[in-house]
Structures are given as C-alpha cells and as structure tokens.
Amino acid sequence: MTTENLLVELFVEELPPKALKKLGDAFAGVLFEQLKAQGLAGADAVLTSFASPRRLAAHVTGVAARAADKAVSQKLMPVSVGLDANGAPTPALLKRLGALGADASAVASLKRAPDGKAEALFYDSVQPGVDLTAGLQKALDEAIAKLPIPKVMSYQLETDCELPGWTSVNFVRPAHGLVALHGADVVPVKALGLKAGNATHGHRFEAAVDPVVLADADAYAATLAKDGAVIASFAERRADIVRQLAAAAAQVGGGCRPIDDEALLDEVTALVERPNVLICQFEKEFLDVPQECLILTMKANQKYFPLLDAAGKLTNRFLVVSNISPADASAVIQGNERVVRPRLADAKFFFDQDRKRPLESRVLGLAKVVYHNKLGTQGERTERVSAIARAIAQQLGGDALARQADQAALLAKADLLTDMVGEFPELQGIMGGYYARHDGLGEDIAHAIEDHYKPRFAGDELPRNIVGVVVALADKLETLVGMFGIGNLPTGDKDPFALRRHALGVVRMLVEKDLPLELDALLRSAVPAFGDKISDASAALGDFIYDRLSGSLREQGASAQEVDAVLALRPQRLADVAQRLAAVRAFAALPEAPALAAANKRVGNILKKAEGEVTAQVNEALLVEPAEKALNDSLKTVVPQANAAFVAGDLTASLQALAALKAPVDAFFDGVMVNAEDAALKANRLGLLATLHAAMNRVADLSRLAS
Incomplete structure (x- = not known):
C-alpha cells in the first residue's frame, strides 16, 4: 500500500490568543486520532501541529489513499432465535442478514460460538477500507466539532450559484480557506462552507506573494516562511521569541533579563506570525511607583515584557514583540513608548492619590461592600x-x-x-503593604x-x-x-x-x-x-x-496505604503527619509488618463485633492459656518501650518496637478462643486485645497496611 504525507490547514480570521495553543493541539490531535481509527494512518505515523493567529493546521506522515480491508465478525442473535427446530433460518435471521447485504445463502457459513450462557450466530465478512476523501472528511468534521471553542461566532457565507442566497456558519472565527493535500494532490473535502485547495495566505503585510501556493504537503512550513513571512509552528515561533528576548536583554546590558511569565509568552506567541523584538523605554520618574503596578499594566494591557536588572528590580526599559519588521523600526518603537506612557501615568496618579488617605480611614467603607448575601459585608468579614x-x-x-x-x-x-x-484587582494585598509602610506601620x-x-x-x-x-x-x-x-x-x-x-x-x-x-x-x-x-x-x-x-x-x-493508615487516626497536629508517614514506611519494611497488620485488622474486627464497651484492662488472674499469658507478658515489656519512644518523638522506634509482638500474637490466635463460654474469660481476653489494639495504633492505624 502506497502512502503520502497529508497536510490540512484551516485559514481563519485572528483567533483568540489565549486559546490558540489549545485550539491548535485539539484540531491536530483529533484529526490524527480519527485518521488512525479509520486505518488511514498507521501506528508509526507522525503528527506535526501548526497554529498561528490565522491558521490551524496538521501534517501527518504516511497516510494511505485507502485503508486496508478489514475482516469483521458480527454477532447476529442467539441460535435459538435465528434457527428453528429443523435448523432452518427464521424470518428474524433473514431480515438481519438482509440489513448486512447478505441473503439466505450466507446461513451455511454462519459460525456458532458461546456467548454467555447461550450459543450465538456470528457473520464473518470483509469490510472495505475507507478511501481518503471520505475518511478525511469524517476526521475533519470531528476535529472541528470537538474544538474547545471559548465562544462561538455566527457569520454568513454565500452559497453555490445554483442555490443563491446566504447560509449561517458557526465557528470560533470566520473561516476563509481550506487546504487538504495528500502529497501534491488536493483531497476534495469541505468544511465550514469551504472547498479544499492548495493555496493559503501569508502575513497580512509582509507576504512576498498572495495567495501562497503549496507544491505539496511537505512544503507547507517552508513555503509559508519563504513566501508568506509566517512561522506556522507555535513551538518554533515561541522559541524564536525567547531567543530574541534574551538577545535584546543582553543588548541592554547590566545583567538585565525579561520578566519570566509563561502565560504572557504563550499569549504573545499567539498574537504574531513572524516576531520581531524591539527595545523601548519610559521615563525613569515612573519607577517611583511600585514595580508591581508598572509590571502589571505593561503585561496585562500592552503585552510587553518588562526588563528587570540583576537584582530583580524593574528598569525603565521594556521589550515589545512586534508583528512587523520594517527596515527602520523607530516609528514602531516610538509608537509603543507613546502608548505605554499614559498607562504608567495613570498608575502614578492612582498611587499618589491613594497615599493622601491613611489605610485605616478606609476600613469603615468596607461596611458598604457586599461580601456574600448570607455572610454580610466585607466590613463584617474583616x-x-x-x-x-x-x-x-x-x-x-x-x-x-x-x-x-x-x-x-x-x-x-x-x-x-x-x-x-x-483598576488592578490583582494587586490587592500588595498595595495594602505599600500603603501601610507609607502610614508608618x-x-x-x-x-x-x-x-x-x-x-x-x-x-x-x-x-x-x-x-x-x-x-x-x-x-x-x-x-x-x-x-x-x-x-x-x-x-x-x-x-x-x-x-x-x-x-x-x-x-x-x-x-x-x-x-x-x-x-x-x-x-x-x-x-x-x-x-x-x-x-x-x-x-x-x-x-x-x-x-x-x-x-x-x-x-x-506517599502510597495510598501509608496515607490512609496515618490519616485514619485524624492526627490533630498536621505538622506531625510527615513524621508519622516516615515511621509507617519504616515499619512496613519490617518482615513482621504484614502479619502484624493482618492481626491488627483481625483484632479491630473482633472488637467491633463485641457487645458493649470493651475496656483495655487485663485481670492477670483470669489468664488461663499459656499463649494469652505470653502475649500479656510481651505487652508489659513492649508497650512501655513503644510509649516512651512515642513521647520522646521517635515515632519510628515506637512502631518498630511492636515487631517483638509478632510471635506472641500469632501464638495467641493459634491457641486461644477469644469468645469463650465463660463471660469473665471472654471479657478479659477482649480487654487483652483492646490493650494490644491501643498499643499498635498510637502512631497509625496499622490495619490499613493489610493487603
């Protein structure tokens, strides 16, 4: 079977930048999975996704023109329903075969196989492989339907000439082009009222030609870069921005570095098709304003990258990621500097005005701010x-x-x-700290x-x-x-x-x-x-x-068993939990641990089923069997050791001391009947088990370690 590489591109108006990466990954991912599910792309096929402000695209290697035929075995119905007493087909069976394109002649070739308690009839057939046009159409429809679109737009498209008029289309942004290339051949699929071709569009202002014609699927990225002035890959564009930001910061010198903000980097990558980083500056007087305010307004409102010095302090330089690369960038630089100045002036004005009133004078005003209709105002909350x-x-x-x-x-x-x-709700708390310092607090x-x-x-x-x-x-x-x-x-x-x-x-x-x-x-x-x-x-x-x-x-x-063992006791000082976990982990590594955990679980179950309250007390005069005497003697030795280690804060030693109880506990369950007929003996043995249970579960509920 011959294969070719496949390229699918949906060309649209500017996509929402904060959603672009997710949209690109989803479009390519669903398309790829659908092609594989239909047998058009093999397990070794490689997916490359592309996403720029005006396009979503996917490149898939090794896509077949037609999927291989597939043997299919279909369950029809129970034998008792499909065949009468003489073995002849029933009307129900013939109707089912007809729906599958077969007739009575297929009855002889039907297979019988167990299906639960009954025997069923199965029809074996060969399902023809889907051809690429039909398969890609289904994959494309699915990819578009499953896009995580933040908000759908409705727009009008002119219909075919034989059907004059307009039709409504719903999509994240109006779509204007569709490319589908299998090697050099156009795959005649449709989407959003568009027919697939081999041409797309490049940069709005800097493309060398328009439209950009693609020779084949593999030429996509290189042709767009050369003729369209577009870096189609989101990852490559992002890496290029990171490189240019670092180079620009080094050019400024003084150990400067751009602010580290992954979300901003992703958003800016989604705003440009061919990035060009420029160095800008603002007046130093604005640095008197808290740097958090200036950084926030530059990032949130302008999508700029503020420059920090070696000590992490804001400088009066910032970096702009432009979508154009003119020979003389001075006009672009001046324009961005002119735009940011009023923003910084507003921040300075707010800061100066706020400091005219002490923070304490604003507290009474919180009584007018609703917090929750059932919980009152911010004043009450304060x-x-x-x-x-x-x-x-x-x-x-x-x-x-x-x-x-x-x-x-x-x-x-x-x-x-x-x-x-x-103006900037994100600064709550931060500004309160600045104003408190100004008030001398x-x-x-x-x-x-x-x-x-x-x-x-x-x-x-x-x-x-x-x-x-x-x-x-x-x-x-x-x-x-x-x-x-x-x-x-x-x-x-x-x-x-x-x-x-x-x-x-x-x-x-x-x-x-x-x-x-x-x-x-x-x-x-x-x-x-x-x-x-x-x-x-x-x-x-x-x-x-x-x-x-x-x-x-x-x-x-931490393992679920260890966590359950510790938290089952609801330790009140949460700072102790880590130490308890370490102790449980060390205990679980002991060879005696599995048996003791199982015994602890058994003891717990016995005590739960006991009638009335069981007190952890033992009357030694009522100890009859050698095994219960031995267990009591062991407890008198081990429990003080475990308790002393617990009180001293050595929880690991406290648990490990319990290892000495394995042999007497095993002997007890082998040789002692807890539910004795004598009520006094039974109560005393339950008291012995309660003493054992309390000793074993002071650090953690060890029964939770039992498999």
Missing part, C-alpha cells in the same frame, strides 16, 4: 477575620502577637477601596497585609512572618468555616470560592510552619465569630481538609 486572628495569635504568641494580628487583620482588606486596586504589619492572601496557588510562597501567617490562616479559615456553615460547598470541578485552594493553604501553613495548633479545635474556635449566620459544620470541614491533605501527600509520592 471583624470575623480579626476575631479569629486574635484567638490564634493568643495561642501562638500571647498578647503582643494578638495586638499585631488584630491590627493587620483589620487593615488587610482596606486596599480594596483604593483607586489602584479598583512597620514592616511586620506591611508584610502581613501583603501576604495574607498567600499561598494563592500551588507552590506559592507562604507569609514571611508570624503575623502574616496568623492573618492568612484566619482569612482562609473565615472563608472555609463560613462557606461550609451556609452549605456552599464545592461540587465536581466547580469551586467558585476556591475552597480547595484555601484548605490546602491551611494545611501548608500548619505543616510547613510547624504550628502547635490542633485542627478540630482550630475549626471549632472560628465558628463563634459568625454568630447566628451559620451552622457549625466543623466536622464536615475537617473531613474536607483531611481529604485535601491526603491528596497532597499522595501527589508527593
């Missing part, structure tokens, strides 16, 4: 966060820390009412205000000082306790109040800052701050937080 922060700080540092935490918590949301945060308070949203995402840094940790913890607890208290819980992939992220933030602060706080008590202590606005959902919230902790630990490499 009071709750302050109350929770004071309680936490009192435990961690007494009155002095409580006063600082209270002040920082009261001011933490005040910057929401500043002009700067009104000191670095501890300023850092706490700036950091109280942290950690904002996975891997984000934690607050820098203990005041910030307390306020951040209180802020997240207020959100979690409040939302759970009104029943506003995450469902599926919907989590509008980022409760999962808040829960992980609480976990990270408790663990990484080694805070001596017990989780259940911490959650309950936050409830009174809400008065009668919520119900107490601390138990459900605790389960939610342990679930987040469990997922986080598994992502870090």
